Amino acid sequence: VQLQASGGGLVQAGTSLRLSCAASRGPLNRYNMGWFRQAPGKEREFVTAIAWTGTTYYSDSVKGRFTISRDNAKNTVYLQMNSLKPEDTAVYYCAADVPPVAIASSRRTIASYDYWGQGTQVTVSS
Numbered sequence: 001v002q003l004q005a006s007g008g009g010l011v012q013a014g015t016s017l018r019l020s021c022a023a024s025r026g027p028l029n030r031y032n033m034g035w036f037r038q039a040p041g042k043e044r045e046f047v048t049a050i051a052w053t054g055t056t057y058y059s060d061s062v063k064g065r066f067t068i069s070r071d072n073a074k075n076t077v078y079l080q081m082n083s084l085k086p087e088d089t090a091v092y093y094c095a096a097d098v099p100p101v102a103i104a105s106s107r108r109t110i111a112s113y114d115y116w117g118q119g120t121q122v123t124v125s126s
Helices: 104-108
Strands: 003-006 009-012 017-023 032-038 045-050 056-058 066-071 076-081 090-097 120-125
Touching: 003 090, 017 032, 017 090, 017 120, 032 066, 032 076, 032 104, 045 066, 045 076, 045 104, 056 066, 056 104, 076 090
Parallel strands: 009 120
Antiparallel strands: 003 017, 017 076, 032 045, 032 090, 045 056, 066 076, 090 120
16 A cells, blocks of 8 residues: 655644545555654654544544544545644654554554555644
8 A cells, every 4th residue: 555645834833734645545444544743853653543443543632633534435534733833843644554453552553554655744833
């Protein structure tokens, strides 16, 4: 599975941005899909995931501001980011867990994901 992330950019704090992750094949309702991010000098961290069941997971730092969704017909996962903060600045990566691991806690774990996109830069200015 090849993943292509897009939609990053430079925005001001308090504004919104939507990232997209297009998969070369699906259906996405048979994959766990996740978004991770990596800020300069920091480790890659979990942001959000949507399981093959449709269950969603969020890190505490983005809960209530970010929303993950998917369009199975387009084999695309979206990350709607609202009320952006400077600390959201990072390279955002989408990832696919294929076949999906059944354990719920695995959706937050980098090692659970088999395929990764190239990353898209999000910069939030204050």
